[in-house]
Amino acid sequence: MTQAGTAPPGADDGTARAEAVLSRLQLLVTRKLDGLLQGDYAGLLPGPGSEAGESREYRPGDDVRRMDWPVTARTTTPHVRRTVADRELETWLAVDLSASVDFGTARWLKRDLVIAAAAAMAHLTVRGGNRIGAVVGTGSGVPASTGSRGWRRRRDTTPPAEPTPPSMVRLPARPGRKEAQGLLRAIARTSIRPGRADLGALVDMLNRPPRRRGVAVVISDFLAPVEGWARPVRKLGVRHDVLAIEVVDPRELELPDVGVLTLADPETGALHEVQTADPALRRRYAEAAGEQRAVIARALRAAGAAHLRLRTDTDWLLDMVRFVAAQRHARTRGTTR
Structure with missing residues (x-):
């Protein structure tokens, strides 16, 4: 465990950027999401209550x-x-800030979408005495032994001087918008380390200690092996309404034709040179990526979680508004998710 919101020396630029992103998100979220969920409900996924x-x-x-x-x-x-529905809702976020989210080729970085999703959840649920807390996970500080499909352009492949333990931070659930803003700042200031975060362990932290029924939101790119996190998500869904927010970049779904690229897996440090001019390679990549996303979707559906996919090249707020409206419409018609 590390202290929430701590940043290494020389991280002033990252802190300033986090504050700028949060300020812009606050304005966007307030304009488009305020008043979206008024009335007798139990959070983003209004359930039947008790x-x-x-x-x-x-x-x-x-x-x-x-x-x-x-x-x-x-x-x-x-x-x-x-x-x-219960009047006091407790919402917990599992925020995955592994190295694979420090990537983006479109309008946003995946990291920005993770913070944006957390800000939207806080805005939608923190009212009327509702509480929101979070557990935040990042890499171990050293490259993992196995890779994933989350590639990015090579930046810095120099390993750290010495290993550091995995970082998982628990931010206690507190009521009020001021406390929610403090929680968001702590998330935004979290330094992303090399190596793979243990998504299964991160989700399992929401199961301990047992809490009364509420809303659990898992925000991740879900590039970790499915067998590592599927069971904890299913366990979480036994007691809570679970929302899985998947952040995706278009380059993770298909490769552009830009010649030879030297790519580095941000979690393992493995390097690959890829000839993107080869149409057969681009086709195989798209097929493998599509199958990977289908496996993720099936695992989340089997766990009973509502699934929202946000892309770095689309209007994420519009996608979120449509998702919430669809959830409310399904509930009012007496159907299930």
């Missing part, structure tokens, strides 16, 4: 486990018991 409310007639798609049998017997018409 407190008993009034009864209403059964409609196709309603959960039969909420049948109100005494009212059904009296009226001879099937009724279900409505439930009122």
Whole structure:
């Protein structure tokens, strides 16, 4: 564990950039998301709640486990018991700041999208006494032994002078917008280290200690091996509403035809020279990337998590607004995610 928000000497430029990004995000989020989720809800993914409310007639798609049998017997018409969502919501973020998110070839870096998603979650959930906390994970400080498909252009392949332990920071859940802004600053100032973060261990931190039902949001590019994080996400979904926000760069889905590229895996340090003028290679890359994303989507769906994909080359706020609106529409019609 390390202290939240600590930065190494010489990180003033990174801190200034983080503050600038947060200031711009605050304006964007306030303009487009404010008022989006007003009313009787339990956060971004408004669930059925746990407190008993009034009864209403059964409609196709309603959960039969909420049948109100005494009212059904009296009226001879099937009724279900409505439930009122808890007024105090606790939201926890698992923020993956592994080396693979320090990359971007379009309008945003993937790191910026991670911070943007965290800012949007904070804005949507911190009101009325709701609390928000986070666990933040980054690399171990040394290259990992195996790679992933998260390639980027070579920057600096010099290994650090000595190994440092993996970094996972827990930021306690507190109510209020001021506390939420402090949490976002701590996330934005977190230094990204080389090496792979253990996404499974990061998600598992949200399961300990056991908490009352709430919302758990996992923000990552999910490039870590699926078998390492799928089970913790499934476990998380047993008790909480889980939202998985996947950040993607278009170059992770397909290669451009720009000749020979020297690429470095940011998590392992492995180098590859790629001839992007070869159409067969570009086709194989796109097919492998598509299969990788399909495996990620299947694992999240099997875990019962809502899945939102944000790309660095699109309007992420518009994508988020559409996603939230679709979730609310599905809930009000009595359907499931």
